[in-house]
Amino acid sequence: MKTKFKLNEKTNLLEAVMPEYHVPPLDDVAEPNLFRDQFSYDEVPKSTFDYPRVPYNMPKEIYITDTTFRDGQQSRAPYTAKQMIYLFKLLHKLGGPNGKIRQTEFFPYSAADRKAVEECMALGYEFPEVTTWIRAVKKDFELVKDMGIKETGILVSCSDYHIFNKLGKTRKQAMDQYLSVVSDALDVGIRPRCHLEDITRADFYGFVVPFVHELIKISEQAKIPVKIRACDTMGYGLPYAGTSLPRNVARLVYALQHHAGVPSELLEWHGHNDFYKAVANASVAWLHGASAVNCSLLGIGERTGNVPLEAMVFEYASLRGGMDGMDPRVITEIAGYYERELGYRIPPMTPFVGRNFNVTKAGIHADGLLKDEEIYNIFDTDKLLNRPVAVAVSNVSGAAGVAYWINTFFKLSEKIDKKDALVASVLNWVTAEYDAGRQTSISDEELVAVVERLAPGRFSS
Numbered sequence: 001m002k003t004k005f006k007l008n009e010k011t012n013l014l015e016a017v018m019p020e021y022h023v024p025p026l027d028d029v030a031e032p033n034l035f036r037d038q039f040s041y042d043e044v045p046k047s048t049f050d051y052p053r054v055p056y057n058m059p060k061e062i063y064i065t066d067t068t069f070r071d072g073q074q075s076r077a078p079y080t081a082k083q084m085i086y087l088f089k090l091l092h093k094l095g096g097p098n099g100k101i102r103q104t105e106f107f108p109y110s111a112a113d114r115k116a117v118e119e120c121m122a123l124g125y126e127f128p129e130v131t132t133w134i135r136a137v138k139k140d141f142e143l144v145k146d147m148g149i150k151e152t153g154i155l156v157s158c159s160d161y162h163i164f165n166k167l168g169k170t171r172k173q174a175m176d177q178y179l180s181v182v183s184d185a186l187d188v189g190i191r192p193r194c195h196l197e198d199i200t201r202a203d204f205y206g207f208v209v210p211f212v213h214e215l216i217k218i219s220e221q222a223k224i225p226v227k228i229r230a231c232d233t234m235g236y237g238l239p240y241a242g243t244s245l246p247r248n249v250a251r252l253v254y255a256l257q258h259h260a261g262v263p264s265e266l267l268e269w270h271g272h273n274d275f276y277k278a279v280a281n282a283s284v285a286w287l288h289g290a291s292a293v294n295c296s297l298l299g300i301g302e303r304t305g306n307v308p309l310e311a312m313v314f315e316y317a318s319l320r321g322g323m324d325g326m327d328p329r330v331i332t333e334i335a336g337y338y339e340r341e342l343g344y345r346i347p348p349m350t351p352f353v354g355r356n357f358n359v360t361k362a363g364i365h366a367d368g369l370l371k372d373e374e375i376y377n378i379f380d381t382d383k384l385l386n387r388p389v390a391v392a393v394s395n396v397s398g399a400a401g402v403a404y405w406i407n408t409f410f411k412l413s414e415k416i417d418k419k420d421a422l423v424a425s426v427l428n429w430v431t432a433e434y435d436a437g438r439q440t441s442i443s444d445e446e447l448v449a450v451v452e453r454l455a456p457g458r459f460s461s
Contacts, residue, residue, distance in 0.1 A: 027206030032160030054254040059264035066104035072296040084116035096325030099127035159198035212260035235274030268292035395434040
């Protein structure tokens with residue numbers, strides 16, 4: 001058979017189209033391949049390099065999908081139906097009219113989950129689309145079809161750790177079972193979303209490519225798209241160019257397209273943060289051909305959590321040059337709701353949502369803020385997040401910190417200088433507090449009381 005070529009309209013280059021016989025056959029090994037050269041359980045996983053590189057290949061359209069009500073419920077107390085509905089409305093508001101938050105997924109089993117699904121669907125939003133995650137059994141497909149769900153996630157574990165050591169099957173047995181389950185979904189008209197669990201420890205060309213190629217074939221026969229979600233279940237993915245499979249995120253995404261035949265619009269990345277690489281890996285997936293990255297609000301999820309959805313909102317704007325209709329101020333609403341209504345304590349140093357995200361305590365930084373806010377604030381946080389830059393007054397704030405706090409707290413149009421007599425008096429009080437053994441920052445309420453005592457009525461309206 002002759003090699004076929006097709007003009008790539010993005011690169012304007014003739015590219016070889018891999019004929020079917022080039023797809024590697026399933027390697028039905030007798031013993032599991034656990035990649036012990038990279039994963040020795042009594043050592044830190046090794047980042048190995050063999051140097052092949054793949055080109056950037058960002059899709060024309062990229063977007064975010066959400067797993068707050070699925071993976072996000074696996075590490076915290078279950079949300080009530082009321083809480084899920086409220087957060088769903090905020091996701092809709094955050095994602096904007098262009099569907100940049102395209103879908104969210106729910107469990108369909110508990111009464112609270114089903115009530116949330118029904119009421120969220122009743123809102124009539126185009127985005128985010130309500131989808132589910134179900135067990136790989138036929139009666140569950142009937143369940144979600146009766147609920148009016150059009151797409152559901154299905155677990156198809158793909159590493160030998162899972163196939164041999166968890167399921168007790170061979171690769172051929174696992175593949176046959178998975179294809180049968182996906183066919184059941186197609187038979188009832190449900191779009192399957194195949195969650196390729198543990199792809200970053202899987203034999204990519206021995207199992208993943210031949211399996212996904214079969215999924216694409218039955219999808220074409222049924223004329224129903226099958227979505228592929230590449231799941232970095234343990235956070236082993238690497239964003240570095242030239243690293244080896246199966247950990248190289250760019251090569252995984254590129255090869256799912258070019259070797260397994262998955263179009264960008266059906267390709268999704270789901271990562272975990274066990275090695276602090278979740279956001280970087282999600283960005284690499286976008287850059288190399290995945291249209292969707294799967295996230296959860298505040299990154300809440302199994303173990304170390306998922307890719308934080310709010311992080312990818314700003315990553316999108318960074319890569320695309322704008323928000324494309326998203327309203328990032330809603331992120332501050334979401335964070336407030338979690339702390340106020342759900343009792344969730346966001347670590348104070350967390351980017352975009354933590355209490356200390358744009359707060360400075362150092363006097364030298366406060367002095368810079370007095371002169372030009374841009375010196376020590378990453379962007380206009382007041383405009384983009386409805387969070388003005390702030391100063392927390394402590395033993396290292398100095399006169400500049402006290403002055404900046406007064407100016408911002410009282411919203412003064414005529415700013416006072418750090419040499420103002422009131423600033424000196426407040427700073428004397430602050431110094432005395434710490435000289436007496438205080439260890440904590442000083443609250444706004446305390447400072448208001450001190451200012452009112454030292455300069456009664458000066459800043460009252």
